[in-house]
Amino acid sequence: MDLFSCLSPFVFCSLASGSSGNCYYVGKHDEGVLVDAGISLSQIKRRLSRVDIHLSQVKAILVTHDHIDHIKGLGATAKAFNIPVYAHPACLQGLSVGKSTKTMDVTLFRPIEAEQSFEICDIHIESFPVMHDGNGTLGYHFRLENHTLTIATDVGVLDTVVKRYLKKSDSIVLEANYDTKMLHEGGYPYILKRRIAGPFGHLSNTEAGNCIAELYRPDIKNIMLCHLSRNNNTPELALRSVYQQLRKHRVGISPNVSIFPLPRFKQTELVYL
Ligand SMILES: [Zn+2]
Ligand SMILES: [Zn+2]
Known part of the structure; x- marks a missing residue:
């Protein structure tokens, strides 16, 4: 048996993660989907090529919501290979009037409801609703054979629906946006601090850690922390918080589990799911 036949056929690669841009590849080695396109087309192409994937192998773009850090390169990327764009109808409506997306070809739009199942490239996909202040914010759960992944980013509240999808996954991408102390002591205006920490904002490191301990x-296999704030977090703090919560809940981590923050500006290696 050669090395590749031992590895999972299902892979993940983060091309960018954080408030400066979010974009993930989920799929097989020969074809798959992007989740969000919050960096430029040229960056998406360049970073995909570093893991030997060409944009023509991307068969769909699933959009979580219409905030600019998730859609900045969406119009150009979809147009480059006529890639269909899946999103909640409210998000598609937002895209049709958004500054950077209003000229997009609406024939590429594929509306999906919250908690809808569909298949792309033999990958079973389920969408689920996420509380956040974007239009029609969704998370996505993926299954290929017996390998599962859930992506939950920009999460105001970890409600029972989001947890249900995270719990049935053997790999997760979960937001750990801010360190509570850094947010409160930092220079953001009060109203912005309140939005970030509120039910339609983002998840703190502690909330993410608590949830990880629970599930x-x-x-x-893989616990990946995403969408770290540039000003209110560091990868070290996010990781430390998660381990603190795990210790607090007396959860001993198996050596086979990888827990790591996704980098803001660099792509990761291929993660085998
Ligand atoms: Zn957002
Ligand atoms: Zn965001």
Whole structure:
């Protein structure tokens, strides 16, 4: 048996993660989907090529919501290979009037409801609703054979629906946006601090850590922390918070589990799901 036949056929690559831009590849080695396109077309092409994927192998772009850090390169990327764009109808409506997306070809738009199942490239995908102040914010759950992944970014509240999808996954991408102390002591205006920490804002490191402790199983494979704030977080703090919560809940981590923050400006290696 060669090395590649031992590895999972299902892969993930973060091309960018954080308030400066979000874009993830989820799929097989030969074809798959992007989740969000919050960096430029040239960056998407360049970063995909570093893991030997060409944009023509991307068969769909699933959009979580219409904030600029998730859609900055969407119009150009979809246009480059006529890639269909899946999103909640409210998000598509937002795209049709958004500054950077209003000239997009609406025939590429594929409306999906919250909690809808569909298949792309043999990957079973389920969307689910996420509380956030974008239009029609969705998270996505993926399954290929017996490998599962959930992406939950820009999460105001970790409600029972979001947790249900995270719990049934053996790899997760979960937001750890801010360190509470850094946010409160930092220079953001009060109204912005309140928005970030509010029910339609973002998840703190502690909230993410608590949730990970709650859903942890010894057979979970990858725990990836996404959308770290540039001003109110560091990768070290996010990771430390998660380990603190795990210790607090007396959860012993198996050596087979990878827990790591996704970098803001660089792509990751391929993660085998
Ligand atoms: Zn957002
Ligand atoms: Zn965002």
